[in-house]
Amino acid sequence: MSVKNQGENRRTSIGSQRNPASEEAILKAAQDILLEGGLPAFSIEAVARRAKAGKPTIYRWWPSKAALLLDVYHRQKDGVPHPDTGDIRKDLSQFLAGLLGFWRDGGGAIFRSIIAEAQSDPTALQALQAYAMSRCRQSGVILQRGQARGEVRADIDPALLIELFSSFAWNRLLTSRLDVSRDEIEQIVSAVVDGVALRNQPRQ
The missing domain is CATH 1.10.357.10 (Tetracycline Repressor, domain 2)
Structure with a gap:
C-alpha cells in the first residue's frame, strides 16, 4: 500500500478538539482489542492500527494507556x-x-x-x-x-x-x-x- 493510500485510509483529527468519528473508532478499537486479547494484546500502537488513527492523535486525547483504558470502561x-x-x-x-x-x-x-x-x-x-x-x-x-x-x-x-x-x-x-x-x-x-x-x- 502506498504512503498516499495509507494517509487516505487514516482517520483525520482536528487538533486538540476531538473528532467524534475518530474518537468512536479509537474507543471501539481499544475495546475490541481488550475483549479479544486482554491486557497483553493492548497497546497504543495496536489501537492506532485497528482504528486507522495516528498515535499522536491518541496521545493528544489520552495522555496515557491508563486514561484510554478508563475511557473505554466509562x-x-x-x-x-x-x-x-x-x-x-x-x-x-x-x-x-x-x-x-x-x-x-x-x-x-x-x-x-x-x-x-x-x-x-x-x-x-x-x-x-x-x-x-x-x-x-x-x-x-x-x-x-x-x-x-x-x-x-x-x-x-x-x-x-x-x-x-x-x-x-x-x-x-x-x-x-x-x-x-x-x-x-x-x-x-x-x-x-x-x-x-x-x-x-x-x-x-
Whole structure:
C-alpha cells in the first residue's frame, strides 16, 4: 500500500478538539482489542492500527494507556443504574446486582485490565484511585437519598459506606466469582444496613 493510500485510509483529527468519528473508532478499537486479547494484546500502537488513527492523535486525547483504558470502561459503564425505588435495601440490592451483571457481561474483563495495569504503572494507579473515589461519591447518592428518607443515620459518610459494597464486588471480580445469587446480594445488603451485632448484648 502506498504512503498516499495509507494517509487516505487514516482517520483525520482536528487538533486538540476531538473528532467524534475518530474518537468512536479509537474507543471501539481499544475495546475490541481488550475483549479479544486482554491486557497483553493492548497497546497504543495496536489501537492506532485497528482504528486507522495516528498515535499522536491518541496521545493528544489520552495522555496515557491508563486514561484510554478508563475511557473505554466509562463508555460501557454508563448503563449501570443508581436506582431510586424509595427503599434503601432495594436500591442497594439493585445497584450491586447491576454492577456485578455488567462485569459478568463483559465489562469486568476491561476493569480487570485497568487494575492489572495499575499494579506496575504509577500513572494508572493514580487514575484508578481517582476513578474509584469519584464512583463512590456518585454511587453514594443512593445512601444520601436513604438519609433524606430517614432510613440511614445522618452521621454516616455515604461514599465511605458505598465502598463496602464496591469492595465486595471488586473481590468477586478479581476472583472470577461474579455469579452471585439474589439471596447472597440481599444478605450482604441486610448485613450492612441492619448490622450484624445482636441487640442488647453487652460489649466485652
